[in-house]
Structures are given as C-alpha cells and as structure tokens.
Amino acid sequence: MYRIVTRRMIVPNLHEFTVEAPQVTAAARPGNFIILRPDETGERVPLTVADWDPAAGTVTTVFLQVGASTAKLARLRPGDTIPTFAGPLGKDADIGKFGTVLCIGGCYGIGSIYPVARALHEAGNKVVALLEGRSRYLLYWQDKFREVSDRVIELTRDGSAGYKGHITRLPEILSLEKIRPDRVIANGCTFLMMRASNVTRPLGIKTIVNMNPIMIDGTGMCGVCRLTVAGKTKFACVDGPDFDGHEVDWEEFLARRKTYNPEEVQPLRKSGCASHY
Numbered sequence: 001m002y003r004i005v006t007r008r009m010i011v012p013n014l015h016e017f018t019v020e021a022p023q024v025t026a027a028a029r030p031g032n033f034i035i036l037r038p039d040e041t042g043e044r045v046p047l048t049v050a051d052w053d054p055a056a057g058t059v060t061t062v063f064l065q066v067g068a069s070t071a072k073l074a075r076l077r078p079g080d081t082i083p084t085f086a087g088p089l090g091k092d093a094d095i096g097k098f099g100t101v102l103c104i105g106g107c108y109g110i111g112s113i114y115p116v117a118r119a120l121h122e123a124g125n126k127v128v129a130l131l132e133g134r135s136r137y138l139l140y141w142q143d144k145f146r147e148v149s150d151r152v153i154e155l156t157r158d159g160s161a162g163y164k165g166h167i168t169r170l171p172e173i174l175s176l177e178k179i180r181p182d183r184v185i186a187n188g189c190t191f192l193m194m195r196a197s198n199v200t201r202p203l204g205i206k207t208i209v210n211m212n213p214i215m216i217d218g219t220g221m222c223g224v225c226r227l228t229v230a231g232k233t234k235f236a237c238v239d240g241p242d243f244d245g246h247e248v249d250w251e252e253f254l255a256r257r258k259t260y261n262p263e264e265v266q267p268l269r270k271s272g273c274a275s276h277y
C-alpha cells in the first residue's frame with residue numbers, strides 16, 4: 001500500500017497529490033507518468049510525475065478532478081493509503097541542448113511540465129515558461145517556475161493576469177516578447193496542445209506534446225492508448241507520451257477520447273454529480 005503524504009486543492013478542482021513511493025522516485029525522469037488506483041475496485045488512472053524527492057521517497061502529481069476516479073482521489077487525506085502506484089512509465093522527455101525552449105502548461109499541465117522545464121534549465125537551455133488558464137485564480141506554481149526559467153509569461157482568457165486571450169495569440173506574444181524558440185513543449189488539455197501545434201506549424205518551430213489518451217495497462221499490451229503519428233500507429237504509453245504535435249492526427253485522437261463518455265458519466269449520475277453532463 002502507498003501512503004498519501006499530501007492531498008490539497010491548489011486551485012479550484014486541481015489537487016497537488018504527494019505519495020510515498022520510493023521505487024518510483026529512484027527511477028523517475030521528466031515526462032514519465034505513473035498509474036494508480038484510488039481503491040481496490042477503482043479503475044487505473046495515469047498521472048504525470050510533477051515532482052519527486054529522492055530523500056523522502058515521495059512523488060508529487062497534480063490532478064484535475066474530472067470523473068469518478070479522480071473524485072475518489074480528491075477525497076483522500078494524508079495518512080490514507082492507495083493500493084496501486086505503478087511506475088515510472090513512458091519514455092523520458094527529450095532533454096537536449098536546444099537553445100531557447102518555450103514550455104507551455106495549462107491546467108494539470110502546469111504541474112506536469114515543471115520537471116521538464118527544470119531539466120531543460122539544468123541542461124543549459126534558455127527556458128521560457130508560459131502558464132495558461134481561464135483566469136488568474138487557475139494558475140499556480142509561478143514561484144517554482146521562476147526558479148527554473150529565464151522568463152515566466154502568463155496568459156489568461158479573461159486577461160486577469162498577463163496576456164489576455166487564447167494560445168492562438170502565441171505568434172503575437174512571441175513577437176512582443178522578442179522570443180524565437182528553437183522548440184516548444186506543451187502539456188495540458190488536448191485542445192491547448194492541438195492549438196499550440198497549429199500555431200507553431202507555420203512558424204516552423206518543432207513542437208512536442210504530451211498525449212493523454214485513455215489508458216489501461218500502460219505497458220503496450222492492450223492497445224487502448226493508440227494514436228496515429230506521422231501516419232503510423234503508436235501507443236502513447238510505450239512510444240510516448242511525448243510526440244511531435246505537427247504529426248499527430250488530432251481529429252482521430254479527439255474522436256477516440258469520447259469513446260467511453262456515456263460509461264464515464266454513469267458513476268457520476270449515481271452519485272448525483274453529473275448535472276453538467
């Protein structure tokens with residue numbers, strides 16, 4: 001069993017979740033994910049490692065409460081235990097010496113891109129972090145990013161912090177900031193990653209996205225996480241989850257993500273939490 005050290009809501013619906021799992025800590029690398037189960041009967045939930053502390057043997061993730069399993073996680077308290085915390089899984093993020101790297105994080109992706117930004121900074125890159133959200137109250141970890149970035153830019157849809165608008169403003173923001181990234185990396189919701197890829201394609205900037213399909217085993221056996229990249233079938237759990245955003249078949253990806261929507265709503269209906277579906 002794995003003991004919960006911290007579970008706290010950092011912004012509405014987003015939880016910082018730290019678990020004692022020394023076996024994961026020892027091998028964790030930026031870009032990896034873990035698969036946990038909130039209880040013995042729960043489904044398997046993939047979450048990206050957002051930080052880890054080798055001395056304490058703890059791993060931190062940031063999760064968005066969206067459905068039944070993440071609702072169970074959101075009810076856990078420090079000292080509680082969970083039966084499964086498997087990992088690290090997935091390929092390591094590509095941490096090279098690229099020059100200037102723009103790290104875009106939105107929603108849980110602010111947490112999940114943090115170790116990537118830190119590693120790129122340690123590798124000698126100029127790191128620019130762009131934290132995106134609907135409003136300023138949905139942004140977090142700015143101080144952590146300031147420690148590992150040369151510049152932290154905020155982008156909110158209501159303009160309450162930083163630039164106002166969507167990620168589609170990126171070309172204009174880059175021009176205003178006088179930044180010409182050699183690489184862009186985007187983590188977070190599918191639309192953020194897809195739109196970031198769409199605007200960087202005409203600029204010719206390589207863009208890496210951290211794909212988040214439905215997963216079951218996380219080890220390349222079940223095929224559920226398949227997606228098409230550069231016309232070839234890939235499994236996000238073993239071939240990714242990082243891929244070139246200009247090569248992902250986004251239309252197919254979005255369609256596959258909806259496959260289990262009716263089933264996902266059932267447990268929420270039973271608990272009276274599905275009024276917004």
Ligand SMILES: Cc1cc2nc3c(=O)[nH]c(=O)nc-3n(C[C@H](O)[C@H](O)[C@H](O)COP(=O)(O)OP(=O)(O)OC[C@H]3O[C@@H](n4cnc5c(N)ncnc54)[C@H](O)[C@@H]3O)c2cc1C
Pocket residue numbers: 033044045046047048049061062063064065066067068069070071108112211212213214215241257258261264265
């Ligand atoms: C490699 C990988 C890394 C991930 N890392 C994180 C992370 O660090 N933090 C985090 O919050 N989430 C992450 N996710 C997504 C997370 O696994 C899902 O949000 C979670 O499994 C949903 O479980 P649920 O039972 O609460 O919701 P479900 O009942 O499964 O789904 C409820 C609603 O959420 C939508 N949904 C389902 N899966 C996803 C998904 N993958 N992404 C977004 N919406 C989804 C469904 O379409 C449905 O509308 C990651 C996914 C993958 C594959």
Ligand code: FES
Pocket residue numbers: 214215216217218219220221222223224225226235236237238
């Ligand atoms: S989750 Fe089963 S093959 Fe990737």
